[in-house]
Amino acid sequence: MASILETRGLTMQFGGVTAVDNVDFKLQRNELRCLIGPNGAGKSTFFKCLTGQLKPTGGHVFIENEETTGWDPHAVSRLGIGIKTQVPSVMDGLPVRENIWLAAYRTHGRERARHATDSAIERLALRDIANTAVGRLSHGERQRVELGIVISMEPWLILLDEPAAGMTGEEVARMAEIIGELNADAAIVVVEHDMQFIRSIAKKVTVFNQGRILVEEDVDTVMNDPRVRDVYLGKKV
Amino acid sequence: MVAASELRSALTVLVIAAILFIVAPAVIETYTLTVLIIYGMLALSLGLIWGFGGILCFGQAAFFGLGAYTYAISAINIGESTVPFVLGIAVPAAFAFILGAMLFYGRLSDVYLGVITLVVTLIFFKFMNSTAGPEYVIGNARLGGFNGIPGFQTLNVPGDPGSYIYDVDYYWFCVVAILIVYALVRWLLASPFGRIAVAIRENETRVELMGYDVRIRKTVLFSIGGGIAGLSGTLFANWAEIVTPGMFSLAQSAEIIIWCIVGGLGTLVGPVIGAMALAYLKFLLGQQSLVDNMMLLGLILTLSVLFLPRGIVPSLGTLLARAMPKRRRKRQHHRRPRRDAEESRGEVLDG
Ligand SMILES: Nc1ncnc2c1ncn2[C@@H]1O[C@H](COP(=O)(O)OP(=O)(O)OP(=O)(O)O)[C@@H](O)[C@H]1O
Ligand SMILES: [Mg+2]
Numbered sequence: 015m016a017s018i019l020e021t022r023g024l025t026m027q028f029g030g031v032t033a034v035d036n037v038d039f040k041l042q043r044n045e046l047r048c049l050i051g052p053n054g055a056g057k058s059t060f061f062k063c064l065t066g067q068l069k070p071t072g073g074h075v076f077i078e079n080e081e082t083t084g085w086d087p088h089a090v091s092r093l094g095i096g097i098k099t100q101v102p103s104v105m106d107g108l109p110v111r112e113n114i115w116l117a118a119y120r121t122h123g124r125e126r127a128r129h130a131t132d133s134a135i136e137r138l139a140l141r142d143i144a145n146t147a148v149g150r151l152s153h154g155e156r157q158r159v160e161l162g163i164v165i166s167m168e169p170w171l172i173l174l175d176e177p178a179a180g181m182t183g184e185e186v187a188r189m190a191e192i193i194g195e196l197n198a199d200a201a202i203v204v205v206e207h208d209m210q211f212i213r214s215i216a217k218k219v220t221v222f223n224q225g226r227i228l229v230e231e232d233v234d235t236v237m238n239d240p241r242v243r244d245v246y247l248g249k250k251v
Numbered sequence: 252m253v254a255a256s257e258l259r260s261a262l263t264v265l266v267i268a269a270i271l272f273i274v275a276p277a278v279i280e281t282y283t284l285t286v287l288i289i290y291g292m293l294a295l296s297l298g299l300i301w302g303f304g305g306i307l308c309f310g311q312a313a314f315f316g317l318g319a320y321t322y323a324i325s326a327i328n329i330g331e332s333t334v335p336f337v338l339g340i341a342v343p344a345a346f347a348f349i350l351g352a353m354l355f356y357g358r359l360s361d362v363y364l365g366v367i368t369l370v371v372t373l374i375f376f377k378f379m380n381s382t383a384g385p386e387y388v389i390g391n392a393r394l395g396g397f398n399g400i401p402g403f404q405t406l407n408v409p410g411d412p413g414s415y416i417y418d419v420d421y422y423w424f425c426v427v428a429i430l431i432v433y434a435l436v437r438w439l440l441a442s443p444f445g446r447i448a449v450a451i452r453e454n455e456t457r458v459e460l461m462g463y464d465v466r467i468r469k470t471v472l473f474s475i476g477g478g479i480a481g482l483s484g485t486l487f488a489n490w491a492e493i494v495t496p497g498m499f500s501l502a503q504s505a506e507i508i509i510w511c512i513v514g515g516l517g518t519l520v521g522p523v524i525g526a527m528a529l530a531y532l533k534f535l536l537g538q539q540s541l542v543d544n545m546m547l548l549g550l551i552l553t554l555s556v557l558f559l560p561r562g563i564v565p566s567l568g569t570l571l572a573r574a575m576p577k578r579r580r581k582r583q584h585h586r587r588p589r590r591d592a593e594e595s596r597g598e599v600l601d602g
Contacts, residue, residue: 065460067456067460086459086464087456087459087460088459088460088461088462088463088464088465091459091460091461091462092462096460097460099456099460103454103456103457103460104454104457105450105453105454105457105458106453106454107449107452107453108449108450108453112446112450115446116446116447116450116458116461117461119443120461120462120463121462124443163457163461167461167462
């Protein structure tokens with residue numbers, strides 16, 4: 015199977031800090047991958063290099079065999095890539111429905127945008143708050159709105175940066191379910207700290223540490239790897 | 252549903268405005284009213300790009316002056332007013348497009364954008380002031396330095412340079428112009444382009460991640476704002492029958508910003524009302540010498556920022572929404588009450 019996302023020697027430096035350090039990463043079509051690692055390991059920076067929010071200082075990014083290194087975010091997005099950022103990136107002053115419609119309109123055009131918006135609202139149980147300004151919502155609700163934005167674009171590659179953060183137990187379970195459903199049509203990379211959550215969705219796990227890939231194995235092997243325990247010192251693995 | 256209520260609210264504003272413009276000459280001279288409308292349109296141009304596009308331009312006066320000078324210079328050279336009128340809109344719009352493209356494709360931060368637009372205005376001001384010499388001519392038009400350019404062909408019935416549109420007729424011309432511009436801008440804001448522009452104001456990064464090219468969209472919006480400011484300048488040139496470098500002045504730029512803040516950003520009606528009210532106040536004050544004009548304007552700005560931080564029109568909207576809670580509740584009965592009150596506030600805003 016050919017990889018749909020690949021990085022070669024991807025590097026991102028901020029002054030003296032190397033946030034992403036020579037990362038070789040491959041993702042297969044319709045794969046579900048978890049990305050874990052301690053705070054500051056470079057997970058979010060890695061995502062930003064993939065989406066074009068940051069221009070990597072070294073290395074290459076390939077998406078479906080096309081080199082996208084240094085592309086602008088809108089151009090990368092148009093390939094069919096959706097990202098949920100760590101801090102929910104939503105339009106606070108606009109109602110939930112408008113937030114999702116804007117994303118749906120770009121992908122589907124005027125005719126089909128309304129339908130795509132409605133189905134994203136249904137799927138994420140946002141109907142009761144569909145006309146509420148996003149700025150008035152709780153963190154968990156905003157997470158759901160942002161996921162609604164992402165799924166209404168119907169991307170085939172989805173990057174989720176801590177999608178379950180700030181959610182109640184019930185919401186987390188629902189999120190795991192949704193990720194499973196989305197995985198039928200899209201490859202997904204999930205960054206998470208919640209190990210329970212990772213166990214519930216993961217197959218293969220990549221562990222980042224200090225900008226580098228430490229281990230890349232199936233979930234059980236990773237959880238039992240002493241190096242992983244070491245970098246997560248103090249955290250329950 | 253959204254479209255229908257949008258249409259209704261836009262029509263309501265247009266009808267009320269038309270009635271007011273018909274009644275107003277009974278109270279205020281049409282000559283004064285005309286310039287109030289022109290300033291209203293100038294404020295509308297900034298209200299659009301700042302209040303809806305999130306682009307704070309400190310140099311909206313540059314497009315205002317450029318429109319006026321373009322009209323004056325081309326009217327002297329061409330004679331008949333139709334082409335100069337169109338150029339008075341097109342040249343500032345094109346200039347704004349180029350300037351905007353440099354700013355937005357260069358990904359300058361908001362602060363730099365403010366500073367650069369301000370500097371551009373100052374350059375125009377300095378340059379126009381320095382063109383007193385006979386060597387500064389464009390075709391038959393002498394730029395005239397600080398004296399400006401007088402004596403150009405004013406607005407005529409298209410194709411008939413002999414029949415001028417002036418006085419009360421010109422008042423009606425400006426009334427129709429601002430109503431049309433308002434309607435077009437409302438339509439623009441209700442269109443996907445306008446909705447995406449507002450989204451960019453809210454969160455530029457997210458809009459990019461949705462796949463929209465933010466740079467071209469901001470450039471186009473900036474250019475539309477420049478065109479409307481240029482139209483306002485063209486109308487001003489025809490009203491004053493002279494254009495002077497003062498149109499590019501810092502004071503002029505500052506006034507436009509104050510009109511928008513006092514009237515209320517995030518609405519279209521707000522900046523127009525702010526401009527008309529403050530400009531009329533300035534006109535009244537100009538007839539006495541007891542209080543200094545600029546000082547009073549500053550005082551009004553300070554007071555309104557302190558007590559009506561969202562501006563006159565949005566604050567009035569909130570009051571109205573509180574006064575008529577029943578009607579609102581009926582339409583939104585299935586939603587949570589706390590959020591209801593907040594939402595209806597937002598709804599009234601979009602006038
Ligand atoms: N814009 C920036 N400028 C300078 N340094 C940055 C910038 N963004 C990230 N960094 C640094 O890069 C490193 C990696 O940060 P990143 O946010 O990618 O980590 P992370 O793995 O997502 O952590 P967390 O689990 O806390 O979200 C950190 O040391 C951080 O301080
Ligand atoms: Mg992170």
